[in-house]
Every structure is written in C-alpha cells, then in structure tokens.
Amino acid sequence: xxxxxxxxxxxxxxxxxxxxxxxxxxxxxxxxxxxxxxxxxxxxxxxxxxxxxxxxxxxxxxxxxxxxxxxxxxxxxxxxxxxxxxxxxxxxxxxxxxxxxxxxxxxxxxxxxxxxxxxxxxxxxxxxxxxxxxxxxxxxxxxxxxxxxxxxxxxxxxxxxxxxxxxxxxxxxxxxxxxxxxxxxxxxxxxxxx
Amino acid sequence: xxxxxxxxxxxxxxxxxxxxxxxxxxxxxxxxxxxxxxxxxxxxxxxxxxxxxxxxxxxxxxxxxxxxxxxxxxxxxxxxxxxxxxxxxxxxxxxxxxxxxxxxxxxxxxxxxxxxxxxxxxxxxxxxxxxxxxxxxxxxxxxxxxxxxxxxxxxxxxxxxxxxxxxxxxxxxxxxxxxxxxxxxxxxxxxxxx
DNA sequence: TTGTCAACTGACCGAATGTTCGGTAAACAT
DNA sequence: ATGTTTACCGAACATTCGGTCAGTTGACAA
Numbered sequence: 001x002x003x004x005x006x007x008x009x010x011x012x013x014x015x016x017x018x019x020x021x022x023x024x025x026x027x028x029x030x031x032x033x034x035x036x037x038x039x040x041x042x043x044x045x046x047x048x049x050x051x052x053x054x055x056x057x058x059x060x061x062x063x064x065x066x067x068x069x070x071x072x073x074x075x076x077x078x079x080x081x082x083x084x085x086x087x088x089x090x091x092x093x094x095x096x097x098x099x100x101x102x103x104x105x106x107x108x109x110x111x112x113x114x115x116x117x118x119x120x121x122x123x124x125x126x127x128x129x130x131x132x133x134x135x136x137x138x139x140x141x142x143x144x145x146x147x148x149x150x151x152x153x154x155x156x157x158x159x160x161x162x163x164x165x166x167x168x169x170x171x172x173x174x175x176x177x178x179x180x181x182x183x184x185x186x187x188x189x190x191x192x193x194x
Numbered sequence: 195x196x197x198x199x200x201x202x203x204x205x206x207x208x209x210x211x212x213x214x215x216x217x218x219x220x221x222x223x224x225x226x227x228x229x230x231x232x233x234x235x236x237x238x239x240x241x242x243x244x245x246x247x248x249x250x251x252x253x254x255x256x257x258x259x260x261x262x263x264x265x266x267x268x269x270x271x272x273x274x275x276x277x278x279x280x281x282x283x284x285x286x287x288x289x290x291x292x293x294x295x296x297x298x299x300x301x302x303x304x305x306x307x308x309x310x311x312x313x314x315x316x317x318x319x320x321x322x323x324x325x326x327x328x329x330x331x332x333x334x335x336x337x338x339x340x341x342x343x344x345x346x347x348x349x350x351x352x353x354x355x356x357x358x359x360x361x362x363x364x365x366x367x368x369x370x371x372x373x374x375x376x377x378x379x380x381x382x383x384x385x386x387x388x
Numbered sequence: 389t390t391g392t393c394a395a396c397t398g399a400c401c402g403a404a405t406g407t408t409c410g411g412t413a414a415a416c417a418t
Numbered sequence: 419a420t421g422t423t424t425a426c427c428g429a430a431c432a433t434t435c436g437g438t439c440a441g442t443t444g445a446c447a448a
Contacts, residue, residue: 009425027306029223033406045408046426054406110304112221149377153369157378160358161351168350175347183343184351191385203395227436239438240396248436 010040015050019057020103028058028107029114055117062111062121065104068097069128078131083138084145088189090135092181094162099169099177106166132159145192158188204234209244213251214297222252222301223308249311256305256315259298262291263322272325278338281329282383286375288356293363293371300360326353339386352382 015036022031022039033054037044051057072078072093078086098105108125111118133155140151161184169180209230216225216233227248231238245251266272266287272280292299302319305312327349334345355378363374 025306026308027221027223027304029221030306030308032404034404042425043427044406045428048407049425110221112219112224114220114224146380149380150369150373153374153377154381156362157355157358157381160361161355163361164351164354164358167354167357175344179344180347183347186340186343187348187351187382187385189385191381191383226434228434236395237397238436239398242437243395 010042010046010050012050015040015047016057016060017103020061020107023058023061024103024106027110055115058107058115059117059121061104061107062117065101065108066121066124066128068101068105069094070124072097073128073131078135082144083135083142084193087132087135087139088185090132091158091162091185091188094159095165095181095184096177098162098165099171099180102166102169102171109163109166129155129159154192158192161188204236204240204244206244209234209241210251210254211297213245214255214301217252217255218297218300221304249309252301252309253311253315255298255301256311259295259302260315260318260322262295262299263288264318266291267322267325272329276338277329277332277336278387281326281333282379284326284329285352285356285379285382288353289359289375289378290371292356292359293365293374296360296363296365303357303360323349323353348386352386355382 018039019031019036022035025031026035033044033047036047036054040047072090075093077089078093080086108121111121111125113119113122133152136145136155136158137151139145140147140154145151145154165180175183212233213225213230216229219225220229227238227241230241230248234241266284269287271283272287274280302315305315305319307313307316327346330339330349330352331345333339334341334348339345339348359374363369369377
C-alpha cells in the first residue's frame with residue numbers, strides 16, 4: 001500500500017482540501033474557523049493541531065495553483081516553436097491545470113491582496129500574465145493573429161475565457177477538460193487566426 | 195441646475211459609490227465599516243446617518259447591476275429577429291452595461307450567497323443566464339452556430355468572456371466599451387458562426 | 389439672537405473573530 | 419503494565435465586528 005490506512009482523523013492535507021472547498025463556497029474572508037471546524041466535524045482548536053492557521057491554509061492553496069502554472073511555462077513547448085502554436089499549447093495546458101487543480105485556481109483568481117500572502121500571490125500571477133501577454137504579442141508580430149484587434153485586448157479576452165471556467169466547471173458533470181480546451185481553441189483561434 | 199449644490203458632506207448616493215469601490219478592492223466580506231468610514235473621511239457612525247447598514251449597501255449595488263441587465267432583455271431587440279442576431283445584440287449590450295455600471299456588476303459577479311441579499315441576487319442572475327442560454331440554444335437550432343460544440347458550453351464560454359471584462363477593464367485607459375464589444379463579437383462570432 | 393435641523397462625533401454594546409492552552413482519551417510501543 | 423504519541427476538546431484570550439445612541443456642531447431661517 002502507498003498510504004497506510006491508520007486510524008481515523010484528519011491530516012494537514014485533508015484539512016487543506018476541505019478548507020479550500022469552504023473558502024470557494026463562502027469566500028475566504030466570509031469563512032470563519034468555526035465554519036471550517038463544522039465542515040471537518042471537529043472543534044476549532046483541532047484545526048490548529050494540523051495547520052498553523054487560516055492564512056497558512058490560503059498560502060498553501062495559492063501556491064498549489066501558481067506552481068502548476070509556472071511548471072507549465074517552464075516546459076520547453078512554451079518557449080520553442082512558432083508563437084501561435086506555443087500560445088495554443090499554453091491555452092490547452094492552462095485549461096488542463098485549471099480543471100485538475102480547480103479549487104486552488106478558483107481561490108487564486110479571487111484573491112484581493114488583503115494580506116502579505118495575497119499580495120505575494122497576486123505578484124506571481126502578474127508574472128504569469130506577463131509571460132502570456134508577451135506570447136500573444138509575438139504571435140501578432142509574426143502576423144499569425146488578426147491585426148485589427150490590439151494584442152493586449154486579445155490576451156485579456158482569451159485568458160478571461162479560460163479563467164471563466166472556474167465559475168461553472170463541475171468535474172464529472174458535462175464536458176471534460178479536453179472538451180473545454182478544444183471548444184476554446186476552436187472558437188477563439190478560428191476567430192483569431194488570419 | 196439639475197442638482198442643487200447644497201453644502202458639504204455626503205449623501206446616500208456618494209456613500210454607495212465609495213462603498214462599492216472599497217468592496218471591489220477588498221471584497222465585501224473583507225471590508226469593515228471602519229474601512230468605509232476611512233475611505234469617506236468620516237466616523238463609522240456617520241455612515242448610519244445616510245444608509246441603514248452594510249448589507250443594504252450591497253443590496254442597492256447588486257440591484258443596480260441586475261436592473262441594467264433585465265432592462266436590456268426586456269427590450270424588443272432581445273426577443274424579435276433571428277436568434278443569432280439577437281445574441282450578438284445581447285452580447286454588445288451586455289458589454290455596454292458592464293462597462294457603464296462596472297463597479298456594480300463587478301460586485302454582482304463575486305457574490306457567494308452568504309446572506310438573503312446575496313441569495314436573492316444569485317437567483318436573479320441565474321434567471322438572466324437562463325435567458326441567454328435559451329438564446330444560444332435557439333441560434334444553434336436555427337443552424338446558425340457551429341454544431342460541433344455543445345450550446346451550453348458555448349453560452350458559458352461566451353459570457354465567461356464578457357464577464358471577464360470586470361477583471362481588468364479601466365475606464366479611460368485603453369479600449370473603449372465599443373472596442374471591447376467589437377473585439378468579442380469578431381473573435382467569438384467569427385469562430386462560432388457557420 | 390434665537391431656534392431649527394442636517395450632518396456628524398465619541399463612547400459604547402453584544403456578538404463574532406482567529407488563536408492559545410491546559411487537559412484528556414484512546415491507540416500504540418515497550 | 420507503563421510510557422509516549424496522536425488527535426482532539428472546552429474554556430478562555432484579545433481584538434474586531436456591525437450597529438446604537440445621546441450629544442455636538444455649524445449653517446441657515448425667522
């Protein structure tokens with residue numbers, strides 16, 4: 001066995017998973033430790049045995065989302081080849097990561113910057129955005145994207161579409177991750193490519 | 195003069211405007227009445243002279259967003275004519291309303307359902323979504339939309355794109371509302387129409 | 389000069405917040 | 419049987435929360 005089926009109870013991982021679920025239902029600031037305790041079936045104080053506190057739960061969740069995105073753009077396929085093809089690959093992979101780490105990315109996309117933890121996450125997110133933005137600009141310079149729309153606007157709309165997945169996607173219900181990626185690429189790129 | 199230039203101080207309208215601004219910066223639950231007071235340059239208690247409370251501020255803001263959307267779909271151009279053309283009109287009008295009432299719609303799109311006020315807003319929003327969803331389904335039935343993508347998915351992606359405007363649009367900076375509407379229609383509909 | 393009234397302050401309330409801590413029961417190791 | 423560890427509870431903590439209320443201020447009318 002890979003995991004020993006010890007006795008009952010929670011661990012840092014299960015607490016995080018449950019917490020992120022509640023954060024997404026009620027919003028991070030709208031969730032009290034009492035809410036988390038109820039969802040976990042324990043008392044408030046039991047949570048502190050497994051994790052250092054509320055903000056650390058958020059930090060771990062946000063890192064999980066951001067790490068996935070940065071691992072992607074570190075891949076060779078994000079940096080070599082024609083820009084328009086790299087862009088399509090990044091869009092497809094982004095959809096896959098969004099769906100795979102749905103609750104974590106959902107949380108990330110709703111961060112406001114109310115704490116050092118949130119500010120740090122926002123900065124990393126902006127770095128990812130800059131990468132994508134440069135990619136679109138390159139594809140436009142290559143003449144592979146319709147020239148009548150500002151590349152900055154294209155970036156916004158394209159990844160606005162991708163990110164909007166977090167607002168409605170439910171695993172197991174309806175379209176698969178590949179279905180969604182395929183639909184976005186078809187609609188957007190058929191409308192974008194020259 | 196349309197507005198009498200009385201004396202200094204705030205009124206329910208200016209309090210609402212400022213409050214919605216802070217709500218969008220910090221999130222509704224992340225905003226305290228103390229935060230609002232600071233932004234208004236008055237004491238907490240002064241707010242209660244103009245407005246009944248925090249939740250009422252939210253309720254008024256959400257109504258402002260929702261009223262705009264429902265006035266639109268009550269228009270004749272949303273109900274008569276070919277479905278695909280009605281859809282394009284609704285998309286263009288949605289962008290216009292989103293930009294015109296940006297802070298209010300932004301707040302609406304971030305509602306979780308943590309209070310009766312929020313639940314009521316969510317229900318009205320779902321009603322709007324059903325209208326749009328039916329419109330896309332109709333256009334698909336007319337054979338005016340590519341048949342290889344599920345109409346439900348098309349709806350999600352199309353209005354995911356439109357709604358994502360609230361995440362980045364800044365009035366006066368960059369594209370105008372018409373620019374954005376035009377870009378969305380070109381990209382999406384060139385990729386959608388058969 | 390006096391009175392009115394819109395607009396606000398400052399002190400305060402009970403409830404809820406995130407977090408800490410002393411204790412404890414059961415499982416496990418020896 | 420004994421000690422140790424794991425996972426938890428209950429009570430309390432300081433602070434912040436949304437909200438109330440009696441009073442004050444300053445502009446205006448009479």
